[in-house]
Amino acid sequence: MANRRTSETALTNASLAAGPKWTYTHRGYALAQSFRQLRQRKFASFITLMVFGISLALPAIILFSAGSLAKLGNHNIEQESLTVYLSMQVNDLDGASLAQQLLLREGIDRTSYVSRDEALAMFKEQSDIGDALAALGNNPLPGAIIVYPDVDMLGAVGLKQLANSLAMSPSIDRVQFDFRWVKRLQAVLSLARLVGWVLAGFLTLSALLVIGNTIRLELLRKQTELDVSRLLGAKRSFLVRPLVYTGALYGFLGGLVACVIALITISWIKTPADQLSGLYQSAFQLEMPTASQCFTVLLIATCLGVLGSIVSLARPSNHLLPFGTKPV
Amino acid sequence: MIRFENVSLEYTPGRFALHDVSFSQPAGAFTFLTGHSGAGKSSLLKLIARLEKPTAGFISIDTIDYDTLKPRHEPLLRQQMGIVFQDNQLLNDRSVFDNVALPLIIGGYRYNDIKKRVAAALERVGLASKAFELPIRLSGGEQQRVGIARAVVAKPKVLLADEPTGNLDAQISAEIMQLLMQFSASGVTVLVATHDQGLLETFDFPQLTLHGGKLVDIHNSSQATAHTQNTWQEQPSSQPAARESRIKRRQTSSRHGE
Numbered sequence: 290m291a292n293r294r295t296s297e298t299a300l301t302n303a304s305l306a307a308g309p310k311w312t313y314t315h316r317g318y319a320l321a322q323s324f325r326q327l328r329q330r331k332f333a334s335f336i337t338l339m340v341f342g343i344s345l346a347l348p349a350i351i352l353f354s355a356g357s358l359a360k361l362g363n364h365n366i367e368q369e370s371l372t373v374y375l376s377m378q379v380n381d382l383d384g385a386s387l388a389q390q391l392l393l394r395e396g397i398d399r400t401s402y403v404s405r406d407e408a409l410a411m412f413k414e415q416s417d418i419g420d421a422l423a424a425l426g427n428n429p430l431p432g433a434i435i436v437y438p439d440v441d442m443l444g445a446v447g448l449k450q451l452a453n454s455l456a457m458s459p460s461i462d463r464v465q466f467d468f469r470w471v472k473r474l475q476a477v478l479s480l481a482r483l484v485g486w487v488l489a490g491f492l493t494l495s496a497l498l499v500i501g502n503t504i505r506l507e508l509l510r511k512q513t514e515l516d517v518s519r520l521l522g523a524k525r526s527f528l529v530r531p532l533v534y535t536g537a538l539y540g541f542l543g544g545l546v547a548c549v550i551a552l553i554t555i556s557w558i559k560t561p562a563d564q565l566s567g568l569y570q571s572a573f574q575l576e577m578p579t580a581s582q583c584f585t586v587l588l589i590a591t592c593l594g595v596l597g598s599i600v601s602l603a604r605p606s607n608h609l610l611p612f613g614t615k616p617v
Numbered sequence: 618m619i620r621f622e623n624v625s626l627e628y629t630p631g632r633f634a635l636h637d638v639s640f641s642q643p644a645g646a647f648t649f650l651t652g653h654s655g656a657g658k659s660s661l662l663k664l665i666a667r668l669e670k671p672t673a674g675f676i677s678i679d680t681i682d683y684d685t686l687k688p689r690h691e692p693l694l695r696q697q698m699g700i701v702f703q704d705n706q707l708l709n710d711r712s713v714f715d716n717v718a719l720p721l722i723i724g725g726y727r728y729n730d731i732k733k734r735v736a737a738a739l740e741r742v743g744l745a746s747k748a749f750e751l752p753i754r755l756s757g758g759e760q761q762r763v764g765i766a767r768a769v770v771a772k773p774k775v776l777l778a779d780e781p782t783g784n785l786d787a788q789i790s791a792e793i794m795q796l797l798m799q800f801s802a803s804g805v806t807v808l809v810a811t812h813d814q815g816l817l818e819t820f821d822f823p824q825l826t827l828h829g830g831k832l833v834d835i836h837n838s839s840q841a842t843a844h845t846q847n848t849w850q851e852q853p854s855s856q857p858a859a860r861e862s863r864i865k866r867r868q869t870s871s872r873h874g875e
């Protein structure tokens with residue numbers, strides 16, 4: 290009787306103080322082990338997370354601003370135009386109708402006709418020698434059509450083609466455009482993009498290595514647990530799962546760190562960047578990342594964590610091999 | 618029933634840790650494994666637990682033939698075995714309860730089962746009140762009992778104990794032995810490796826004696842010869858419930874028949 294009572298007490302004790310139910314399944318156990326690892330080794334985990342997060346911060350910033358930057362290439366020159374100078378013989382009426390005709394051509398978004406008088410007025414306004422011009426008595430300026438190309442024609446090659454085809458027209462005297470500026474901008478942008486991606490690639494790789502190394506160390510630290518579990522009949526999947534979960538956890542938390550760093554950095558440089566682009570009359574604006582962009586970074590970081598741990602566990606270890614195999 | 622037929626084990630080629638060992642231990646029997654240090658006791662237990670593979674010979678437990686056992690089934694085999702070590706190999710980062718629960722988690726038991734079984738096993742080794750202590754807070758004897766609880770919690774058919782009383786005093790050793798005998802009485806095949814002469818004298822069970830990797834004796838008596846061993850082995854018990862008294866009787870009778 291007394292025996293039964295103690296037995297019952299033990300049972301209630303067990304139900305009161307045993308860990309939560311989910312930690313007693315294969316997956317739950319693995320997850321609980323990963324959390325325990327983070328908790329027990331707060332400082333080391335913190336350092337790992339910071340290294341991982343900082344490595345991933347630049348790739349995250351590039352990812353976040355990729356949209357804005359991609360637009361920058363075209364956006365900045367969206368307001369750019371070719372100036373088509375008509376020959377002096379073309380009168381206002383013909384000029385205006387030519388502007389209309391050009392609209393029908395491919396690659397042209399809109400056109401606007403600047404009559405000789407308007408050209409003179411603009412010149413006077415912008416230039417000190419306007420009055421001198423007026424003194425000449427007759428207007429030396431030709432009529433012009435401002436041609437705004439389609440956005441997809443804004444590459445250097447497209448513009449060149451458009452300019453050449455416009456120049457063929459008999460009533461057109463000359464087509465003016467600063468191709469060097471476009472080329473230079475595009476070269477700078479594509480170089481920046483390349484450097485950005487290469488850097489991002491290296492940093493992502495280093496994040497992967499950080500996780501791999503951490504998991505390898507963790508494997509050594511856990512050798513008693515691994516060996517005992519193997520003795521008790523654990524399969525490889527049971528041994529490896531906590532380590533993969535740890536990798537995933539590091540990845541996810543490191544991804545959070547990267548997102549936070551990226552958000553802070555972007556909000557810091559947003560104002561000066563927008564001011565700068567304002568100086569160039571550019572419509573470019575550094576946009577704050579959306580929730581789905583943050584989610585993408587977290588997903589990628591988690592995958593990196595899993596990948597890093599799988600890669601580091603692929604190297605054979607005495608603590609994971611079946612018993613009786615030759616030690617490595 | 619544990620059967621060894623002409624089993625040899627060489628860790629390094631040419632150096633026999635076990636040499637041509639043959640015996641069979643009936644299911645439910647309690648047997649000591651003795652011999653000097655380095656005689657091969659641990660090696661023999663490792664072979665049974667499939668922690669090592671023999672370089673020659675044939676091992677089987679009940680109907681499980683080790684030669685045809687697939688590597689992916691080895692963990693399952695180990696799940697049906699209880700193993701107790703001298704250095705009890707407890708995990709110090711978790712409670713006694715969680716240490717004992719580990720084989721059940723590995724075995725995929727349900728939560729309610731786990732709670733009941735762990736509580737019952739701890740009750741049985743007299744540690745119910747220490748369930749949520751950390752193992753390092755326990756005495757050596759208590760730790761060893763936790764190790765035993767962990768070994769038996771999944772109700773194995775075979776219990777292997779390597780020096781379970783290793784560095785414990787005589788009284789605690791006797792308590793541990795009582796525990797192991799209880800499991801044997803409930804039908805578990807128990808094989809205990811020990812060189813503790815006191816234990817061997819106090820508890821009168823059959824002994825397998827190893828010397829330099831060879832099985833030299835299968836009985837309490839040191840006069841037994843290799844010939845006796847063969848006679849005994851040729852007529853293994855086919856009855857799973859055979860108890861150690863019966864083995865003894867048989868051994869005695871076969872010796873008389875010599």
Ligand SMILES: Nc1ncnc2c1ncn2[C@@H]1O[C@H](COP(=O)(O)OP(=O)(O)OP(=O)(O)O)[C@@H](O)[C@H]1O
Pocket residue numbers: 628629633634652653654655656657658659660661812
């Ligand atoms: N992993 C190993 N690699 C190489 N040799 C080993 C290994 N394990 C044991 N041996 C050798 O096998 C022989 C038997 O060792 P074993 O551990 O089985 O002895 P034992 O009877 O358990 O001794 P003890 O009472 O000291 O524990 C010894 O000579 C030992 O050196």
Ligand SMILES: [Mg+2]
Pocket residue numbers: 658659660779
């Ligand atoms: Mg030994």
